Amino acid sequence: MTAVWIDVTEESAVGAVRRAAVDRARAAGLPEGRVAEVAIVAAELAANVQRHAGSGTVLVRRGTAHVEIVAVDSGPGFDPPPVEGLSTRGGLGIGLGAITRLSDSFDVYSRPGLGTVFAVRMGEPAPLDITGLTRPMPGEDLGGDAYAWRTDDDTISLLLCDGLGHGPLAASAAGAAVRAFEEAAAGPPAQLVKHVHGEISHTRGVAVAIAQAGGGTLTFAGLGNIAATVVHRGDHRGLISLPGIAGHRAAAIRQYDYPLPPGALIVMHTDGLRQRWTFGDYPGLVTRRSPVIAGTLLRDLGVRRDDAGVLVARMPS
Numbered sequence: 001m002t003a004v005w006i007d008v009t010e011e012s013a014v015g016a017v018r019r020a021a022v023d024r025a026r027a028a029g030l031p032e033g034r035v036a037e038v039a040i041v042a043a044e045l046a047a048n049v050q051r052h053a054g055s056g057t058v059l060v061r062r063g064t065a066h067v068e069i070v071a072v073d074s075g076p077g078f079d080p081p082p083v084e085g086l087s088t089r090g091g092l093g094i095g096l097g098a099i100t101r102l103s104d105s106f107d108v109y110s111r112p113g114l115g116t117v118f119a120v121r122m123g124e125p126a127p128l129d130i131t132g133l134t135r136p137m138p139g140e141d142l143g144g145d146a147y148a149w150r151t152d153d154d155t156i157s158l159l160l161c162d163g164l165g166h167g168p169l170a171a172s173a174a175g176a177a178v179r180a181f182e183e184a185a186a187g188p189p190a191q192l193v194k195h196v197h198g199e200i201s202h203t204r205g206v207a208v209a210i211a212q213a214g215g216g217t218l219t220f221a222g223l224g225n226i227a228a229t230v231v232h233r234g235d236h237r238g239l240i241s242l243p244g245i246a247g248h249r250a251a252a253i254r255q256y257d258y259p260l261p262p263g264a265l266i267v268m269h270t271d272g273l274r275q276r277w278t279f280g281d282y283p284g285l286v287t288r289r290s291p292v293i294a295g296t297l298l299r300d301l302g303v304r305r306d307d308a309g310v311l312v313a314r315m316p317s
Contacts (some may be wrong), residue, residue, distance in 0.1 A: 001008050002027070004061070006058050008046050008050050008056050008073075010068065011047075014232075015043050017043065017069075022035055022038060022039050023037075023106065025062070025067045025122070028062040040133050042069055044098050051311065052073070052075055053116070055073065055075075059295075063124070065124035065125055066126075068119070068291065068303065069120050071119075072298070073117075076112065079111065104122050105120065105121035106119070107127065109282075109292045111283075115202070117296045118288040118304075119295060123140065123253055125154065125196055128156065129313070130290055130313040134309040135307070135308045137272075139302060140211060142171035143167075143174075143307035144170025144171050144173065144307050145270045146160075146174035147160045148307060149311075151263045154315070156213045158213075159178065161196075161208040161226070162207040164245065173205060175204055176200045177199075177247075180195060181195075183296075184196070188212060188221075189212045189220060192252050194224070194243060196247075200247035201248065205249075207271075208246045209266065211266055213260055213266070218230055220257075222240070223253065224241065229266075229268075231264065231267060234286075237258060260315060264314075264315050265286060266312070266314075267311075269309065269310040272307050272309060273298070273303065273308055290312040291312075294311070297310050298310050
């Protein structure tokens with residue numbers, strides 16, 4: 001997806017968000033009537049951030065036939081969510097009504113005093129509840145964190161990687177890892193990690209982890225500092241990643257199996273997010289859809305002096 005994060009600190013940013021959404025909606029091939037509705041939703045989300053929270057960020061990105069918008073703020077939040085016609089600070093209620101009516105998929109998580117995350121999707125529906133979000137280190141246009149996923153028959157494979165360092169060279173390493181993962185023959189995670197390791201020796205290298213779900217089992221293999229957790233009914237189970245740098249140093253590449261109940265959540269993130277957290281810190285968040293979960297964790301746990309990336313996947317029930 002082509003993605004852009006836009007800081008929303010003043011009213012002029014609303015137009016920037018709207019234009020970015022329109023450009024991506026057209027690039028995704030949405031009909032002009034739908035493009036106009038994307039413009040409305042994007043403007044309402046950005047205006048809500050600016051008026052209700054004072055500041056925040058909005059992600060706009062496109063897929064092959066859809067547009068996604070994630071609006072993140074650390075403002076006053078709300079509980080319960082407003083309803084159409086019940087406005088909060090300059091029109092949040094009315095704007096929310098337009099957003100929910102026009103979006104094909106809509107979700108929100110908010111906590112009083114801690115902020116709000118909105119996520120919408122317009123266009124082709126998502127076949128799986130899987131979302132990755134990345135953010136470059138402030139001052140950089142490109143980041144070294146990247147993600148991908150693929151399906152092979154009934155198996156879902158997830159990749160998250162972190163290119164060493166920052167900026168264009170880190171982004172190039174991460175991009176090479178993603179391409180190697182996507183082009184590899186189907187196989188278990190250890191085989192896929194070995195393939196990535198062998199294909200990216202011309203880059204500065206990456207930390208990488210691959211989680212593979214199928215048949216009630218999660219198989220996981222990782223090199224370097226990628227954190228991964230399976231969450232089910234309040235239980236957090238951390239996954240084992242081994243020391244190394246894919247492309248340069250891999251003393252051992254092993255995979256480990258874990259039980260994966262229906263409806264379980266897989267969360268993977270780079271060291272650009274702090275590791276000490278649980279869903280107990282976020283009442284109700286575990287029930288939300290993956291874009292809202294990813295946006296909330298990126299907002300609260302992201303380290304400002306580093307690239308940050310998170311990948312969230314909910315298994316079918």
